[in-house]
Amino acid sequence: xxxxxxxxxxxxxxxxxxxxxxxxxxxxxxxxxxxxxxxxxxxxxxxxxxxxxxxxxxxxxxxxxxxxxxxxxxxxxxxxxxxxxxxxxxxxxxxxxxxxxxxxxxxxxxxxxxxxxxxxxxxxxxxxxxxxxxxxxxxxxxxxxxxxxxxxxxxxxxxxxxxxxxxxxxxxxxxxxxxxxxxxxxxxxxxxxxxxxxxxxxxxxxxxxxxxxxxxxxxxxxxxxxxxxxxxxxxxxxxxxxxxxxxxxxxxxxxxxxxx
Amino acid sequence: xxxxxxxxxxxxxxxxxxxxxxxxxxxxxxxxxxxxxxxxxxxxxxxxxxxxxxxxxxxxxxxxxxxxxxxxxxxxxxxxxxxxxxxxxxxxxxxxxxxxxxxxxxxxxxxxxxxxxxxxxxxxxxxxxxxxxxxxxxxxxxxxxxxxxxxxxxxxxxxxxxxxxxxxxxxxxxxxxxxxxxxxxxxxxxxxxxxxxxxxxxxxxxxxxxxxxxxxxxxxxxxxxxxxxxxxxxxxxxxxxxxxxxxxxxxxxxxxxxxxxxxxxxxxxxxxxxxxxxxxxxxxxxxxxxxxxxxxxxxxxxxxxxxxxxxxxxxxxxxxxxxxxxxxxxxxxxxxxxxxxxxxxxxxxxxxxxxxxxxxxxxxxxxxxxxxxxxxxxxxxxxxxxxxxxx
Numbered sequence: 213x214x215x216x217x218x219x220x221x222x223x224x225x226x227x228x229x230x231x232x233x234x235x236x237x238x239x240x241x242x243x244x245x246x247x248x249x250x251x252x253x254x255x256x257x258x259x260x261x262x263x264x265x266x267x268x269x270x271x272x273x274x275x276x277x278x279x280x281x282x283x284x285x286x287x288x289x290x291x292x293x294x295x296x297x298x299x300x301x302x303x304x305x306x307x308x309x310x311x312x313x314x315x316x317x318x319x320x321x322x323x324x325x326x327x328x329x330x331x332x333x334x335x336x337x338x339x340x341x342x343x344x345x346x347x348x349x350x351x352x353x354x355x356x357x358x359x360x361x362x363x364x365x366x367x368x369x370x371x372x373x374x375x376x377x378x379x380x381x382x383x384x385x386x387x388x389x390x391x392x393x394x395x396x397x398x399x400x401x402x403x404x405x406x407x408x409x410x411x412x413x414x415x416x417x418x419x420x421x422x423x424x425x426x427x428x429x430x431x432x433x434x435x436x437x438x439x440x441x442x443x444x445x446x447x448x449x450x451x452x453x454x455x456x457x458x459x460x461x462x463x464x465x466x467x468x469x470x471x472x
Numbered sequence: 473x474x475x476x477x478x479x480x481x482x483x484x485x486x487x488x489x490x491x492x493x494x495x496x497x498x499x500x501x502x503x504x505x506x507x508x509x510x511x512x513x514x515x516x517x518x519x520x521x522x523x524x525x526x527x528x529x530x531x532x533x534x535x536x537x538x539x540x541x542x543x544x545x546x547x548x549x550x551x552x553x554x555x556x557x558x559x560x561x562x563x564x565x566x567x568x569x570x571x572x573x574x575x576x577x578x579x580x581x582x583x584x585x586x587x588x589x590x591x592x593x594x595x596x597x598x599x600x601x602x603x604x605x606x607x608x609x610x611x612x613x614x615x616x617x618x619x620x621x622x623x624x625x626x627x628x629x630x631x632x633x634x635x636x637x638x639x640x641x642x643x644x645x646x647x648x649x650x651x652x653x654x655x656x657x658x659x660x661x662x663x664x665x666x667x668x669x670x671x672x673x674x675x676x677x678x679x680x681x682x683x684x685x686x687x688x689x690x691x692x693x694x695x696x697x698x699x700x701x702x703x704x705x706x707x708x709x710x711x712x713x714x715x716x717x718x719x720x721x722x723x724x725x726x727x728x729x730x731x732x733x734x735x736x737x738x739x740x741x742x743x744x745x746x747x748x749x750x751x752x753x754x755x756x757x758x759x760x761x762x763x764x765x766x767x768x769x770x771x772x773x774x775x776x777x778x779x780x781x782x783x784x785x786x787x788x789x790x791x792x793x794x795x796x797x798x799x800x801x802x803x804x805x806x807x808x809x810x811x812x813x814x815x816x817x818x819x820x821x822x823x824x825x826x827x828x829x830x831x832x833x834x835x836x837x838x839x840x841x842x843x844x845x846x847x848x849x850x851x852x853x854x855x856x857x858x859x860x861x862x863x
Contacts, residue, residue, distance in 0.1 A: 400490040401524035402537035
């Protein structure tokens with residue numbers, strides 16, 4: 213069995229984000245990056261299938277040199293090999309451009325299962341997984357919170373609004389986009405990090421994958437017009453002080469408004 | 473080897489990141505209760521062993537990760553950021569006990585003791601300091617081990633022993649020939665469950681609380697000759713090279729604490745408003761933050777240099793010469809820098825920084841210990857100056 217896990221590298225959860233000069237993305241200089249949290253659950257799910265039996269886990273990601281570290285971390289956690297699309301031409305791709313690139317990798321790899329996170333911590337669009345599934349012609353399920361595998365099928369539980377759960381049978385090969393909290397994500401062990409040095413990491417360009425026309429700003433059908441922090445509006449009051457002071461002041465305000 | 477912006481190789485940065493993630497998620501939540509109650513998390517070492525954070529320098533065939541001293545330092549730095557008390561216990565186990573046994577024991581002893589210390593089923597500690605033997609640990613040592621057939625009979629008391637009440641094994645130094653001073657000392661591994669071993673005091677500390685610091689008593693404890701590490705009367709080699717490595721490895725705790733203090737202070741300066749604006753806009757706050765940054769950067773960089781130099785220190789080396797001076801300089805500077813950083817940090821935090829239960833106050837109370845343990849600041853200066861001035 214072969215499992216393809218698609219990862220995105222995103223700004224670290226502690227990184228301070230500032231909008232860049234032309235207001236179309238964040239300043240990436242000097243901030244730390246990490247694997248998108250949703251994708252770590254996808255990777256863990258793949259590694260659990262590998263631990264339970266015979267499976268090769270291939271991780272794939274798109275982005276500049278820094279993405280190597282995300283892929284090496286995934287290899288350190290137990291993935292077998294990595295594919296890195298490192299091509300300046302991919303800069304500025306929209307979701308469809310990314311999906312076409314990942315789909316091209318999927319077509320080369322012919323996996324039995326594609327796992328990815330439901331969304332990315334930075335872009336938050338949830339667009340790529342269903343697009344990849346459509347482009348490679350696989351059935352898919354999103355917001356997956358539990359899986360149970362049987363011959364030729366995966367029964368998945370999907371999280372619905374309000375906490376309800378939907379149970380769906382998805383025939384394999386298929387693509388699953390997983391929700392956070394699906395599992396407990398393992399740590400990259402020190403031994404694993406050492407072992408990862410010897411694992412293959414293939415570097416490809418968009419042209420290698422035949423998607424040169426689909427990627428980058430040129431290939432994008434969706435263009436980011438502007439990114440900005442909402443301005444502090446009237447009527448909002450930011451409470452300051454120690455935690456105790458804030459809680460006390462908040463309680464007083466609630467009482468003043470007669471809500472308690 | 474490509475080098476990242478931190479100055480670390482990619483692989484070393486991954487090690488630091490992996491340990492950081494573990495510490496942030498698993499060790500940081502333990503810190504408030506450890507600090508408040510001097511509480512010890514019983515399961516933490518087994519969990520660490522399972523995740524491969526014990527036996528960093530131990531070859532894989534004995535259950536370790538097969539990495540070097542530098543990697544150990546990075547793990548310590550990450551643990552120091554999120555739970556410095558636990559980092560101290562980790563060092564006592566990992567370096568003072570485990571790495572010393574690895575470097576100085578014979579093959580049979582390594583196979584007997586090391587796998588359990590790597591998987592976390594056994595916790596280790598080091599028993600060197602005594603009630604009357606601190607900076608003059610070797611000269612004033614009163615503990616004795618008298619040979620009796622295939623055993624030694626051990627008597628004595630050991631003081632300020634980190635992990636003393638939770639350890640399964642201790643690496644202990646005692647005089648086997650009291651008349652020969654430092655050259656009459658031998659090293660032993662003692663199982664803490666042996667008859668005659670007792671914990672006579674659990675000491676309550678100002679900082680690093682939760683790391684279990686104890687006084688131990690040894691009364692007619694019978695130790696098999698097979699548990700003596702190295703030759704009789706040659707324990708001084710083991711203890712002195714071990715102390716150099718210990719100094720190199722506690723410096724990253726200072727770096728970790730200082731990094732976290734800086735991070736908290738920057739966040740506070742950005743969000744705390746006075747006179748209608750964030751206090752980070754005021755130049756006197758900025759001055760402190762700039763000083764803190766310079767101290768953190770220089771302490772970290774110098775410690776990395778020290779770890780890199782000591783990485784290949786052969787067993788039996790150290791305790792004199794360049795390694796002695798280098799490790800003493802690293803911890804002298806790191807501990808002093810950390811003290812300055814946490815002092816600035818509490819000042820920026822104002823009243824909030826003086827409240828016991830805040831994280832920054834916990835970090836502030838980490839001062840002094842690392843200027844005292846593993847050789848006081850004064851001893852470190854003696855080592856440095858004596859090496860510089862000798863002919």
